[in-house]
Amino acid sequence: MTSQLTAEIPAGDTAPDLAVHVRGLQMSYGDRSVLCGIDFEVRRGEVFCLLGPNGAGKTTTVEILEGFRARTGGTVTVLGLDPAAQPARLRERIGIVLQECGFPRQARVGELIDLWRDYYPHPRPLGDLLDVTGLTADRNSPVRRLSGGQRRRLDFALALAGDPDLVFLDEPTTGFDPEARRRLWTSVENLRDLGKTIVLTTHYLDEAERLADRVAILLDGRIKIAGSTREVARLAALPSRISFRMPNVLLSGAIPAPEGIDLTVRGHTATCQTRNTAVTLRALLDWAARYRVGDLDDLAVDTPSLEDAYLHHVERSDGDPGL
Ligand SMILES: Nc1ncnc2c1ncn2[C@@H]1O[C@H](COP(=O)(O)OP(=O)(O)OP(=O)(O)O)[C@@H](O)[C@H]1O
Ligand SMILES: [Mg+2]
The missing domain is CATH 3.40.50.300 (P-loop containing nucleotide triphosphate hydrolases)
Structure with a gap:
């Protein structure tokens, strides 16, 4: 099925x-x-x-x-x-960021974007393109000086030059360092804020x-x-995981374990899996109150x-x- x-x-x-x-x-x-x-x-x-x-x-x-x-x-x-x-009519209205893209390395960022804008009947203003892709400060930089992440943002600027309604991004961040990925994510979010559709x-x-x-x-x-x-x-119907620091009184066996909850204990951490987080949490907190265990330290719920x-x-x- x-x-x-x-x-x-x-x-x-x-x-x-x-x-x-x-x-x-x-x-x-x-x-x-x-x-x-x-x-x-x-x-x-x-x-x-x-x-x-x-x-x-x-x-x-x-x-x-x-x-x-x-x-x-x-x-x-x-x-x-x-x-x-x-295909030709469609391509006037879409922007495409390919996995690999070659640029004339001598060109400056602003010049290259302007060149691209000339291909389209209703291009976005250059300032907007630089702004939405975070390239304003790099406008006069030669393409050859751009880092991988900046080049990817230039890919974006070019893909957006014709003011497309729909943008395709095929694995846009493969090989990026974490900061470059975050910056590119922000560019994608900026696009969405402009009302663009993104695949x-x-x-x-x-x-x-x-x-x-x-x-x-x-x-x-x-x-x-x-x-x-x-x-x-x-x-996927996967359970959530609840964990907390084992109270010493439970470790020493001075109080009974919470009823109906299958706790796994590793070191000082107790965990259990649940498909009904609210019910299990309530049962744990009731148990902690009944036996005066106090707050459950480091209590955390990890949803799938x-x-x-x-x-x-x-x-x-x-x-x-x-x-
Ligand atoms: N031009 C082609 N001729 C023959 N087979 C092809 C061609 N292009 C893709 N394939 C095959 O079609 C299948 C799907 O390829 P595709 O590139 O669409 O996968 P993908 O999901 O994009 O993979 P990846 O995550 O690695 O990018 C693969 O088995 C690939 O070898
Ligand atoms: Mg692929």
Whole structure:
């Protein structure tokens, strides 16, 4: 069974609030099927993230949406256009950040962006582009002097030069140091604040969790699950973990352990797993009050992350094609 939260929009209906509408998308390279009929949609103004292991077909999907790759089957509508039929019209309205991009190294940042702006009928003002990508201070720097992170931001500025409605980012932060990643995240958030729609692929689950309004996990040629990061985590039905520092009176056996709660003790830390955090927390606090244990020191609740949910879905599908 394929778990999806995307089935509310009937096939063929391209509602105006959708930037991307995909139904039954198939793609084969020779006789090898990479996409086996996938359905998803991207709403206008959201950050949508396609997740999946190496070779799952994320870049293939994105390139089909961009009009760079001809699909084998299914229907695809991007900003109301079929990318296979009207790639040139579509590309006037989208921005693309490729994994690798070569620039004339002698050019200065501002000059290069201005050159790009000339290609479009309604370009964004240069000052805006520098501002939203955090490049204002680098306007007069030669491209060859930019760091990797600054170049990536220049990729963004160029992708935004034509004031696109929809921006594609295929693994935009691979190989970045943590600070460069954070800066790029801020640029993506700035884009969203401008009302742009963003389609992102990444292998960094924290990146997806931070940026994405909705995610879809692509696996074995199918969308295994799609929804908000919270929904995807919830559908994995993983327990939360509660931990606290063991009170000495419990360690010494002077009081009974909390009833009905399966505590694991490692050193001075007690942990338990629960699918009903509120009930378990209340039971623990009642127990602590009854036996006058005092406050539970270092009490912490860890809810399952998107990474936990992703690994759960991926591991569950290993050897189980019928997930
Ligand atoms: N031009 C091509 N010809 C033949 N096979 C291809 C071609 N492009 C991609 N593939 C194959 O299609 C599958 C999906 O590739 P794709 O690049 O879409 O995956 P991906 O999810 O983007 O992976 P990654 O996370 O590594 O970037 C892979 O098995 C890949 O080898
Ligand atoms: Mg890829």
